[in-house]
Amino acid sequence: MGLYHFARSVCAAIFYPKYKIKVEGKENIPANGPLIVCSNHISNMDPVVVGITMKRDVYFMAKEELFKNKFLGGLLRRVHAFPVKRGMKDRQALRRALDVLNDNETLGLFPEGTRSKDGKLGKGLAGAGFFALRSEASVVPCAIIGTYKSKEPLRVVYGAPIEMKDLRERKASSQEVTDVIMKEIQFLLDENQ
Template identity: 35%
Template sequence: MNFYDVVKAIATPIIRIFYKIEVLGAENVPMDEPLIFASNHKNNLDPFLIGAFMPRNVCYMAKKELFKNKLVGYILNKLNVFPVDRNKTGASTIKVALKILKSKQALGIFPEGSRIKGSELGKAKAGTAMLSIKGKARVCPVSIIGNYKLFSKITLYIDKPVSFDEYYGEKLTSKDYEDISQKILDIINMNMKNLA
């Protein structure tokens, strides 16, 4: 059992003490291909929930400042988290994300790019579609439904994976990628409203 699995085994029951977690659609997750979990992002706990309750181990990107502390950086690395400069998401970040997908791992991403408070979702950034298309990976839309009040219910709904293979090899603009990413966000939003 690796470090990630140990932490997951410890974290899952602890989270369940504070929240009633319901996971729907786990059967929709392909286990042996590159995959992107794309979810809405309202709370700092979102990546922990995805990491703990998805049927596959998930790699996440996090702001590089978190890695300045050597111990924290070591732990984050062991948890499949890699640093990103939020002010300039450069080629190196994309390269690492694509390397993860190339090795048939699962990548977690927030299509909105950052936390969006309130009941409505934000607009999709280009990243989800770009990584899906360049990494030839399907996207599982994940809707996180709940308000994170202690002891309340939080539902994670995993929809069937979406493929953008019709765009493989196409020359696309940033706007194209944003529009394609928005399709994933629309699915997440629809499922949130249907299950609320």
């Protein structure tokens, strides 16, 4: 068992009972092929929650600052995270993300780019749309509902893959595609709260 699978097992054993995690819509996650999972972002723990509730390995971008510490950076790389420079075009991170999709793996994205301060869904950045347009990946919306403090269960809801064919054929802009993705995440939030 590699470090990723070991870490996922350990985190699942801790997180599921601690946050009473309930997962819905796992049947919406394609078993193979390139996949982009786009979720709202309410906590630093969201990548762990998405990682343990998916039946596939998930690769995440993480802010470059986290990789400055050699130990932490090495650990993050071994659990499928890779650095991204925030606030600028980072060609290396873009290439790495596209490589993940070209290898038929799963890319986890938080299109808002940062955690929500008030729990409400913010505007999505164009990056999610960029990856959706530059690949043949299925795009699955995800909503993390609840708080990490409440006695209520934390719910993770995966929606049906978003129909991308028309958007790709008519060469929609990256921002337009991101807006469609965000609309689907908001729909999951509205339907399940």
